[in-house]
Amino acid sequence: MIDKQKKYCNSLTAYSRFKTREVFVGKVPLGGNNPIRIQSMTTTNTMDTIATVEQTIRMVDAGCEYVRITAPSINEAKNLENIKNELRKRGYEVPLIADIHFTPNAAEIAAQIVEKIRINPGNYADKKKFNQLEYTDEEYNAELKRIREKFTPLVKICKEHGAAMRIGTNHGSLSDRVMNRYGDTPLGMVESALEFVRICEELDYHNIVLSMKASNTQVMVQAYRLLVNRMINEGMNYPLHLGVTEAGGGEDGRIKSALGIGTLLEDGLGDTVRVSLTEDPEYEVPVAISLVSRYENRKGQNSIMAIDENPVDPFTYFKRNSFELHGSGGSNHPIVTADLSSYKNISYDDLKDIGYTYNTVTDKWSVSDIAADFIFTGNNHLSFP
Structure with missing residues (x-):
């Protein structure tokens, strides 16, 4: 049995999905026993109804389950209502998600339209003013009360x-309030979300998905x-949306997405995935499907x-202590070693593949x-110097 204080997955060695509660997004549920859902995000001007609809259709045709x-x-x-109506008219029932920053009034309108x-x-309720303030417990709780008042209408x-x-x-984009109490840390990210989750639970609303x-x-x-550890210890099991912010494009973006998202999928975590590339969104979808x-x-x-x-703290990074040998280990940065031991005849081209090019002239x-x-x-044996 894994220590509950360190637990974040069912097993450290055998794959199994972490069981979350089922959440309905329109007619396409996620979490529970449902498959891991694929989603992406449009890049068009939302006021351009036709362009947004046509890009959405390309995304759905590529395998997108939420847009x-x-x-x-x-x-x-x-x-969003015009976009939704045009999609339905064209026979596309894909659930739509409104992405909101800074504007609670826009969220309250969108919640009446999309899924x-x-x-x-x-x-959502805080502004990042870069003020270096210290909050007493009383002041911090007063801020939470203000957030509750601003957030409650949307929940209802x-x-x-x-x-x-x-x-x-x-x-x-952690708020000043969270930054000053928890710092720019994973703990601050988790607390920022759980503050809002607790408000939802107080209002008996549980149709929630979380992301970090x-x-x-x-x-x-x-x-x-x-x-996940905090949810386990507090009796929660909300579904998880996985994604790496601004992963980039091309091979680098795909590798970075696979590294972050894939690590968590191996843990059995994740109920919906979005790969974020600096490319048209329909090209993000096949990468997510592949993962x-x-x-x-x-x-x-x-x-x-x-x-x-678990021999390590899974929530904090510490470099393992080791001896220094030939420029590796100790306080040195990790090094990359290319293993060519299986090559029978090592050529110039083989070395070129790992970054070494010889100019014969x-x-x-x-x-x-x-x-x-x-x-x-x-x-x-190398046949060249």
Whole structure:
């Protein structure tokens, strides 16, 4: 049995999904025993109804099960109705999600139109003024009361209209209040979300999805794991939306997304996935599908001996102590070693693949920025200097 104070997954060695409560987003539920859902977000101007509808259709045709649309003001929130009606007219029933920042009044309008609302607890009721303030417990609780008053109308509208809500913390937009008490940390991200969750629970609203997004995958993974640990210890099991903020484009963006999202999926965490690339959203969808498809038959993998005691703190990063040897270990940065020991005849082209290029004219080597630090050749003999 894993120590409850460190627990964030069912097992450290055997794959199984962390069981969350089922949340309905329109007619497409997530969590519970449902498959991991795929979603993405439009990049069009929300006031351009036709452009948004056509991009949404491309996303759905690519495999998207939910589509998120930004609604930064009341006008965009109102236009969601035109977008929804046009999609339904064209035969597309995909649930829509309104993405809200800073504008509670826009959220309250959107919640009456679309199937789900996404809010950021860091800026829904708080403003980031970069004030260096110290809050007493009394002052902090007074701020929570103010947030409750501002947030309650949206919760009631969501309950009335059957809309779901994602409470999505962003590492880069924690409020001054949270920053001053918890710092720019995974704990601050978790507390920021749970403050809003507790308000929802007080109002008997549980149609909630949670996310802990960051551009730093290490912070992201720690925050999600800490969130699940807190939910386990507080008797919660809300579904999780997984995503890496601004992962980038091309191969780098895909690798970064796989690193962050894939780590959590391996933990058995995650009920819906969005891969965020600097590309058209229909190109994000196949990447998300590829990541999720690995877990369709994950239980069929060979089992290994169970580990009940986690030897590390899964919520805090500490570099393992080690001896220094040939520039590695100790206080040195991690190094990259290219293993060419299985190559029978190592050629110039083989070295070029790992960042080392030989110029026969100048008889000089050039080393790229991504070259391996060391090359392990085993017992192979190199036929060139």
